Amino acid sequence: MARLAAAVCLSCASAMVYHNPTAVQSRRTGTSFLPDSTLERAEAGNKIEQGKLKKDPTNAWTDLYDFAAKIRAGTLDYSEIEDFDINSRLKWTGILSRFRRTPGRFMMRLRIPNGIVKADTLRLFADTIEPYGDELGVMDITTRQNIQLRGLTLEDGADLTKALHADHNMTSFQSALDNARNVVGSPLAGLDDLELVDTRPIANAINDLISLDKETGERGNPQWGNLPRKFNIAISGGRDDFAHTYINDIGLDPVPHQDGRIGFNVVVGGYMSIKRVAESVPLGLWVPADPYSVTALCEAILRIFRDEGNRKDRQKARLMWLVEDMGVEEYSKAIKAEVESYGRGVVLEEAQPHETGAFERRELLGVHAQADEGLRRVGVHVPAGRLSVEEARHVADLADRYSEGEVRLTVEQNFILPNVPADSIDALLQEPALTMGRLAVDPGNVKGPMVSCTGAQFCPLAIIETKTVAERVMAKVDALVEAPKPVRVHWTGCPNSCGQVQAADIGLMGAPAKRKNDEGKMKAVAGANIFLGGTIGEGGHLALDPHMKNVPIDDEDEIAGVIAGLMKENFGAVDRVEVPKEVAMSR
Structure with missing residues (x-):
């Protein structure tokens, strides 16, 4: 099978990164890249858009260090920082306030393209969060092959940012709110005999497109510093689709061209939110699988989204709404024309037919x-x-x-x-x-595939706690049943579905629930809507409607029994037979 031959940079990003706050301060702002027509719509837009115009978020790349220095000097208190700075603008630096759950503490989200991180960087993260104790100082691996650090102070976040830029070729800039998020790639890139594309150099190139200012050599790229909403990009390396391309704004699905070249069919618009859950749609285009061509495609899609996306209703400010407003065919023509206008010799061709025949997604554990x-x-x-x-x-x-x-x-x-x-x-x-x-x-087929969002411990939007509850409940499920193949149980705290429950075999989404108390009266308890039958891998599909609604989860033994029952009814699980003590001892 043909494969992409490419020089691969094994660092987390391919470009040299320097830390020079003076250069940062002299940059163009994100707003300066917007055409007049977009500015007019932003001025009449939602509160976030108006706040971005009043105080450009890309200036936060400098303000972060200024705030930290003043806080350490005792001349500034968190309470004196403007609300829009604390809760919105600082997100352009990857530092997110979590004051509602943990007063005075922040979460820091990184950019780790293709999910590749080095041991010395992990130790830096551990050293940074260790002073915060076991409850606050934890590290979360996310559903975008990324890392989020919990419990930080703003001052420590600024110090970590400097260290990442100076010594680890990594950044947290542009990892939250209205920015293109961490670029997902294949975790088996360069390792796999069934691989079609080594996604590492492409993920690094897209990461640099998004977050590297080529004029200054600094992290943070104002060209993409004022998007209408968040934006997700995923690159699959083969038919397993470990990157989940169908739930991303840009999904790159590897397909050989009829002439033998390797490239990607392009799908767009997939996302999950409280307003809507949508699978990506085929754009009818094929792009060669090299960093130069792919970044031109991504630049075109980002440019049109930035300038034409909805700035009024944030729930409609995702790419899918723009694609539908324009129509898929017209949108595809616009992307192709935009790429051609760059004059770089990149040619987008018609989508190529997929390889036929059954293919079973392989295991990563x-x-x-x-x-x-x-x-x-x-x-x-x-x-x-x-x-x-x-x-x-x-x-x-x-x-x-x-x-x-x-x-x-x-x-x-x-x-x-x-x-x-x-x-x-x-x-x-x-x-x-x-x-x-x-x-x-x-870990087995019951506990191993479990996924969980942040949950109510840290996230202000979560209705229920997920991580600790999910870990305990799935251990109980594992004691009840055994499954012939992995059963993916996802937990998410609210309808934003950061835990991607619609893509799960069984998905639990935080929701209101009630049960009778000792006096026979109904009382509110932690609950969930349960989704069933999402699929992943080649041809993945979402389960859009709940299978069960408002199910109480406050009794962990009870909800474990519900999940075990769904596994038996739908995924071939059977009651676990306890191994006799004498047999266990003889093994």
């Missing part, structure tokens, strides 16, 4: 062969995607000992140790970090 027969990839389960400081350091240590210091994150909130020598596998599997704690190489 566990020990698996790589294209190189002497190496293995080892997928490790992280319950609910949450790592403690100690666990993060264990992961870094394992990477240094077994995978040349490299860790790969997955959209299922787990991680892979790539390129492990085959003769080192036995030693790796006996490591205390994988046998004596929460992390596991073989």
Whole structure:
């Protein structure tokens, strides 16, 4: 099978990054890139749009350091910082206030293109959050192959930003609110004998397009610093579609051209929100699978979205609404014309036919062969995607000992140790970090595929707590049933569906519920709407309507029984048979 041959940069981003606040201060603003017609619509737009015009968010790349210095000097207090700065503009630096749940504390979201992170960077993260204690100082792997750090102060966030730019070729800039988010790629890039495209150089190039100012060499690109809403890009490396292209604003689906070249069919508009859940739609275009061509395509899509997207109703300010307003055919023509207008020699062709024949999506957890027969990839389960400081350091240590210091994150909130020598596998599997704690190489088909959003502990939008509850409940489910293949149970705290419950086999979304109290009166309790039958991989589809509504989840044994029952009815699970004690002892 044909594969893309490309030079691959193994760092998290391909460009050199310098830290020079003076250069940042002299940049153009994000607003300056908007044409007059867009400015007029923004002026008549929603409160966020008006706030962005009043005080350009891209200036926050400088303000972050100024705020931090004044806070440390005792000349500024959090309460004196404008509300729009705290709750909106600072998000352009990747620092998000979480004052409603944790007063005075922030979450910091990184940019980790293709989900590749180095051991020394994980240790930096662990060192940063360690002072905040076990409750606040945690690290979450997200459903975008990314990392979010909890419990930070603004001052520490500024220091971490400087360290990331100066020493780790990484940034947190443009990772929240109206920005293009972390670029998702294949976690098996460069490892896989079934790979069509090595997504690493393309993910890095798109990351640089979004977040690198080529005029100054600084992180933060004002050209894309004033989008109408968030924007997601995913690049699949093969038929497994580990990147979930069908729920992204831009999805790049690898398909060989009839002449043998490798490229991508382009799908657009997929997203999940409280207003609407939509699968991406085919654009009818094919782009060659090289960074130069793909970045031209992404630039065209971003430019038209930036300038023509809805600035009035934020619930309609996602790409799908623009595509539907223009019509798919007309929108496709506009993208093709935009790329041609750049004069770069990039040609978008008609979409190519997919390879036919059955294909079963492969597993990422566990020990698996790589294209190189002497190496293995080892997928490790992280319950609910949450790592403690100690666990993060264990992961870094394992990477240094077994995978040349490299860790790969997955959209299922787990991680892979790539390129492990085959003769080192036995030693790796006996490591205390994988046998004596929460992390596991073989968690089973019930606990292993679980995904969870942040939940009410930190997120102000969440109706229910998810991570800790999900971990406990799925352990109970695992004690009740065993399944012949992985059953993906996703938990999300609210209808924004950051936990992507519509893509799950079984998805629980926080919702109101009631049950009778001891006096026979109805009382409000934590609850969920339950979705059933979402699929992933090639031809993935969403479950758009709840299978069950307003189900109480306050009794963890009870909801575990409900989930176990759904697994038995729909996914071939059977009651777990307890192994006799004498048999267990003889093993």
